[in-house]
Amino acid sequence: MQMHVEDEYSALYLKRVSLGYTVMLPLYVTSGEPAGIGPDICLSLAHRVDERPVVVLADRALLQQRADILNLSVQLIDYQGQTESSALGELYVEHVALQHEVKLGELDCANAAYVLEQLRRSADYAMHGRSVGVATAPVQKSVINEAGIAFSGHTEYYQEFAGVERVVMMLATKQLRVALVTTHLALRDVADAITTERLEQVIDILLHDLRHKFKIAKPKVLVCGLNPHAGEDGYLGREEIDTINPVLQRYREQDNDLSLSLPADTLFRPDYLHDADAVLAMYHDQGLPVLKSQGFGEAINITLGLPFIRTSVDHGTALALAGTGQAKSSSLHVAVDLALELAHQSI
Template identity: 40%
Template sequence: MSDRPVILSCGDPSGIGPEIAAKAWEALGASLPFVWIGDPAHLPRGTRVREVSELSEAMTHAGSALPVLPHPFEAAALPGKPNPANAKGVIDVIAKGVDLVMRGEGLALTTAPIHKKALKDGAGFAFPGHTEYLAHLAGGAKVVMMLAAPALRVVPATIHIALSDVPRAFTPAVLRETVRITAEGLRLDFGIDNPRIAIAGLNPHAGEGGAMGREEIDWMRDEVEALRAEGFALSGPLPADTMFHAAARARYDAAICAYHDQALIPIKTLAFDEGVNVTLGLPFVRTSPDHGTAYDIAGTGRANPSSLIAALKLAAQMGAARAG
């Protein structure tokens, strides 16, 4: 066990974040100490809480209560209905978590879900999402998003854009940067000395010799060969429809996909409740559950904490790997 706790930001207090934080503590307790940053009044009634002023106190108290680093918000949290008055608090908690982990007080950062529109409407949040804000707080780091589960790790080279925009956005430079960041993340945070990375083709059947698209022939093969010459253990471009069965997955440590659904459909099929969002390329470890605020079930007690528990466990493992 590390001598430092994982930091958990509260996320949107009107979503399921407070509920799954309490459930995660009940499941993990002293086995994986973490500190929740947020307004204690937003936690479910009856949650055992120990307010702390130093993160190190979590190592002592995690077995008996959820360690909380208090951050007062402007308003109460009404489940399912985000309050614009709380938007600044959500953003400030993320910044506080980043500051603490970059100062070495926390082992890693796990972030509960936010709602981008609620933050934009309430506080003028100018970032497309969590990942971009974290990269900004880290000084403009170049990052990629990985979705990780025991059965599969996937990295979408392009993320939240229309499918019609993918062929223009998925460029040789984007592929090169994604490969380099992914390989370094697998080495640094997953302890894989010579990571094997599979590259999915953009087109059906990886273009089938140009019959279904030419990107694979025109530039992808050459880029993969050039990166192999630099020492990267790459395969591809491969047909995406045959990359994700069990025997194929055994041949690589992570798959880089051209677009969002090409990566997320297989991992959500294989590990819907255990998938973890990981940001590679940051100067600290960051994980997040692979779901949103779930306003429709907030406050009902029905929220499943499995993805958050998996995110906390992976954060601790990655933090330990990075610490050496």
């Protein structure tokens, strides 16, 4: 089971590390949907000094316009391969040209290609050893699709670009990490999607990245059952008996510290979680409401299974808040912090 992940992407990740994490390669930050709060929160990165360059992918004029609206004094500096971090009050920018004028809070299909160019560059740089990875501000999937471009989201875009079979969504706060077996599926489709193959792929990726990216030697993972009371010995469903627990038992026999399936309504108690490194939830709304109730605005999304580091904010484009000064940038800062920490641990 472990060899699946090693063959799938571990060699790519190790190659990426060897290409230059020891030098001060930049971390790229995509500014996302231009009519939303992405440019606003990216400007807040000028208020920090980091161990390596942090570079925002955005239209330079858009950032300057948004800084003027917000009455922010930020010096925008064109990034040209500098290896030192920007100074306080400065922000490195790599210019990506807008196709159409941006109006605050108003989506425009004409700028869909602008958003995708940010993602393309960030993925290309990460894959070819020109950066340590990427942190992403929010995009609006609907407007990209309305432009006639098939787009499921950041995660799927980076997965396809990297050419890996599966990735895993994990959200995290300072106290809790929750990975998902299934993500954006209708609830009626979840049970059919939880197959032996899918579980093994997800668990392989989760264990691999906890060990190699987070440097946890022997991760302890608590696993939610699918059904109420984890199926209650088959009276409330047999997925735990027929599929989930047999997979988990095989990992346990290989000296992995995974629980058998546990009732999700009691698993998230502090006495369970205090020494756990991650929780594996079967579907989106099983684990994420608990995590977001603990740290919404300071939670982040991490894509596991990529051969590079990718973190993201835990919120949307908040179109109504663009240019108002009310947008909170804490999630982006936590996403940048974690990406830089993971890059440092890879040295």
